[in-house]
């Protein structure tokens with residue numbers, strides 16, 4: 001188990017589009033497990049490649065919030081939204097790359113996602129509720145999009161300024 005450092009916004013790697021995974025190697029499998037460890041340790045419910053500096057289309061998530069319930073760690077390689085509902089949902093979002101900042105974001109309430117599992121098998125699932133919000137947020141990361149990109153420029157600038165300050169403080173420690 002190894003915890004990787006999570007990049008904090010603003011960082012050019014968080015704004016870049018990532019490349020599809022072309023081969024599922026042992027190194028990628030190890031990275032995926034590190035990403036899950038990093039996500040649980042944070043703690044968070046989702047993490048995308050770029051957040052740990054990996055510029056490939058891979059996300060991990062587990063939206064089971066009840067500590068009594070069994071965890072459901074998921075690894076999605078090359079995830080694609082193949083269908084979105086017309087009904088929309090507003091959910092308060094946060095991001096491990098933008099610590100302690102939360103805002104309401106409106107997205108399709110339900111999505112159908114297709115991806116490859118770590119053993120290369122094609123998978124698909126219909127996500128609703130928090131899972132739908134989370135999977136869309138994480139796939140956005142793969143396209144260099146953050147949840148603050150849905151906010152007004154003013155709110156986005158305010159958060160970005162706070163993060164710049166936070167990074168400066170952390171660098172001094």
Ligand code: NI
Pocket residue numbers: 094095096097137138141
């Ligand atoms: Ni995020």
